[in-house]
Amino acid sequence: MKPVTSRILTGDSRKLLPSIPSESIQCCVTSPPYWGLRDYDHPAQIGAEPSPDQYVQNLVEVFREVRRVLRKDGTLWLNVGDGYARNGGTGNCGPNAIVGNTKRLIQKRNCKVPDCWGLKDRDLIGLPWRVAFALQTDGWILRSKITWLKKTAMPESVKNRPTSATEDIFLFSKSPTYYYDPNAVREETGANLRNCWILGPDANGNGHPATFPRELARRCILLGSRANDTVLDPFGGSGTTGIVAKQFDRKSILIELNSDYSKMCKKRMSNAVQKTLGF
Ligand SMILES: C[S@@+](CC[C@H](N)C(=O)[O-])C[C@H]1O[C@@H](n2cnc3c(N)ncnc32)[C@H](O)[C@@H]1O
Incomplete structure (x- = not known):
């Protein structure tokens, strides 16, 4: 089996994305920092803007470059949280x-x-939809909103509203027709996959505070790319997108600002094995 190539770039996505050739990526699977929540210890971090409208503008800038590097039939799978x-x-x-x-x-x-x-x-700020509308205005085609229903919701000490147990994943395309393999992931009944995904967290935390489950990345990558295509994550974190891409025979490019996390990505990705089916 030919080994797939994985690249991990350390730095600010806004500075590094311009170095990626146009129309070279099939699909982007990513989760940016949520606004005002966690501190990733870097002056260039996204999510630390004084107000959420500046956060939305920064994400529009990042994803404009993502649109440039996507192939004409490429897709963006974007998980973003509220506040x-x-x-x-x-x-x-x-x-x-x-x-x-x-x-x-x-x-x-x-x-x-x-x-x-x-x-x-x-x-409630409604940030996921504000980001989605801003990306739509900037030229993206919004194709689906998937609700990620969390099997294990983060406890909240609230008594005046229900505990939040869902997040959004948006599917955007660059063109009206695009690559999407409806047979790559189906419901247990064999029906077309629904837009509500019930997913638990991965066992064994890895030290990064905000990872998404590998199964989330697996679905997006299999639906949105073929073997040997290149998958991008401009907010690499602990490397989940790159690990799953490698396991399913896709090339990957990850960008991560925090050098501790990019080292973590490198280590976890070098331990990942190609073609592991299921988790
Ligand atoms: C929500 S985490 C991504 C987690 C990832 N999906 C995983 O499963 O491990 C967001 C990451 O974006 C990184 N980040 C923040 N600002 C960035 C920027 N300007 N460029 C690149 N990465 C950035 C943070 O350091 C953090 O690791």
Whole structure:
């Protein structure tokens, strides 16, 4: 079996994406940092913008370059999370925040309701759809919204609303017709795959605070690419997209800003074995 090539670039996606040739990538599977949530310890990190409208603009910039590097029949699979507008206080927001052992940006921001979109204290921001509409306006074709229903939802100490147990995955295309293999992943009954995916977290955390499950990456990669195609993740994290790409015989390019995480990507990807079916 011919080994597939995997590249891991360390740095800011906005600076490194321009080095990738146009129309060389079949599919992009990615999850950017969520706005105002975690601190990835780098001045160029996305997610630390003072307000969410600047975050949306930064993502539009990144994904404009992604659109350039995608083949004409390529797709983007984008997992992005929501957040609440909050004003000071304690709890999981403000200077006295109880944040467990995860470094959180909301502490640093000192939680002021951002001055945009008419947001008020405790408003759910609706960020996934705001990002989706901005990408649509920038030229992407929005083809599907998949609900990821989490088997194990993160506990929340809330008593005035239901605990959040879902996230969104958007499927975008560059052109009206695009590569999508409906037979690569099907429902257990054999029916066409539905747009609600019930997925649990991977066993054994790897030290990165915000990974998506390998099964999520597996579905996107198999639906959106063929063997030997190249898959891109401009927010590589712990390397989940690259690992699954390698397991299923796809080439990959990952970009990760934080050098500790890019080292983690390299290590985990060199341990991954090609053509492991199922998890
Ligand atoms: C949500 S995590 C991705 C996790 C990944 N899907 C996984 O399963 O491991 C987002 C990653 O984006 C990285 N990041 C933040 N800003 C970036 C930028 N400007 N360019 C490249 N990577 C960035 C962070 O360091 C973080 O590791």
